[in-house]
Amino acid sequence: MDRFTPPTLTPPPPLRHATGKSPHWTLDWIDYSRIQIDVIHDKVDLFYLLVSASFIESGSDTYTRNLVEHYDAHPQISDWLQHQWEPEELQHGRALKTYVQTVWPDFDWDAAYAAFFDEYSRLCTVEELEDDRALELVARCVVETGTATYYQTLRDLSAEPVLAELTEHIRTDEVQHYKHFYRYFKELNAERKLSRARILGALRRRLLELRTSDSDIALRHVWAFRQAMPGVDQEPFERVCQRLYQYVGAQLPMDQAVKMLLKPLALPHRMEHFIERPLTHLARRVMTA
Numbered sequence: 001m002d003r004f005t006p007p008t009l010t011p012p013p014p015l016r017h018a019t020g021k022s023p024h025w026t027l028d029w030i031d032y033s034r035i036q037i038d039v040i041h042d043k044v045d046l047f048y049l050l051v052s053a054s055f056i057e058s059g060s061d062t063y064t065r066n067l068v069e070h071y072d073a074h075p076q077i078s079d080w081l082q083h084q085w086e087p088e089e090l091q092h093g094r095a096l097k098t099y100v101q102t103v104w105p106d107f108d109w110d111a112a113y114a115a116f117f118d119e120y121s122r123l124c125t126v127e128e129l130e131d132d133r134a135l136e137l138v139a140r141c142v143v144e145t146g147t148a149t150y151y152q153t154l155r156d157l158s159a160e161p162v163l164a165e166l167t168e169h170i171r172t173d174e175v176q177h178y179k180h181f182y183r184y185f186k187e188l189n190a191e192r193k194l195s196r197a198r199i200l201g202a203l204r205r206r207l208l209e210l211r212t213s214d215s216d217i218a219l220r221h222v223w224a225f226r227q228a229m230p231g232v233d234q235e236p237f238e239r240v241c242q243r244l245y246q247y248v249g250a251q252l253p254m255d256q257a258v259k260m261l262l263k264p265l266a267l268p269h270r271m272e273h274f275i276e277r278p279l280t281h282l283a284r285r286v287m288t289a
């Protein structure tokens with residue numbers, strides 16, 4: 001497997017708000033005309049990873065509706081979900097879609113996405129969420145840990161400078177999403193005072209769900225549409241999955257992921273030691289099996 005040297009990132013434009021905080025990046029920050037297509041166009045594994053990610057991000061609004069409804073008694077959370085979280089996730093989808101269409105123009109993104117969305121949208125129901133509002137926030141921390149880890153891996157795997165810049169922007173957003181969900185969890189849990197066993201249960205459930213849900217559906221549709229393209233080597237789905245898991249798994253920053261997963265448990269330092277190993281084992285199994 002090729003290992004790429006990390007590229008130099010292009011610094012974002014030096015614009016500042018009056019508050020001194022950097023503004024959130026926008027699609028026009030990404031100069032797609034600078035993509036070095038010859039560096040990436042034959043990287044089939046990156047194609048699968050990027051298209052799958054673009055599908056899941058583009059379907060975020062379906063999930064948001066359910067989440068907003070779930071938190072209707074908590075306007076601060078539902079406002080943030082609607083006005084910041086959803087637009088940012090959809091921006092990730094649009095940015096990745098444009099990247100994919102620029103590098104692989106023969107791939108019919110719209111048709112493949114429509115097939116994916118038909119299946120995916122039927123799975124996104126309120127019943128899939130944790131009943132307890134605080135526990136669902138723990139579950140969201142798991143999802144954002146997964147995405148932050150995923151984009152960090154993609155950034156590190158990418159030798160193409162525009163992709164490295166784009167995945168770094170998205171990674172930063174995912175870390176911020178994690179921080180929001182974690183802060184909201186702490187606020188809700190100050191009253192709920194959930195036991196560590198229940199929090200650990202929610203962590204475990206969502207980790208195991210990650211293994212079978214969104215990314216598998218997305219990858220299966222990407223694979224099916226790619227197989228139908230003329231001149232493409234036929235390859236069984238299972239072999240593609242196995243190769244991708246190894247490709248990504250070798251690069252995943254597991255220590256960082258486990259630290260993020262442990263935070264909602266608020267364990268005393270000496271206890272972290274006992275749970276770190278089984279949690280690392282579970283997370284690695286989920287992300288690389």
Ligand SMILES: [Fe+2]
Pocket residue numbers: 057088089092147170174
């Ligand atoms: Fe995202």
Ligand SMILES: [Fe+2]
Pocket residue numbers: 089144147173174177
């Ligand atoms: Fe996110």
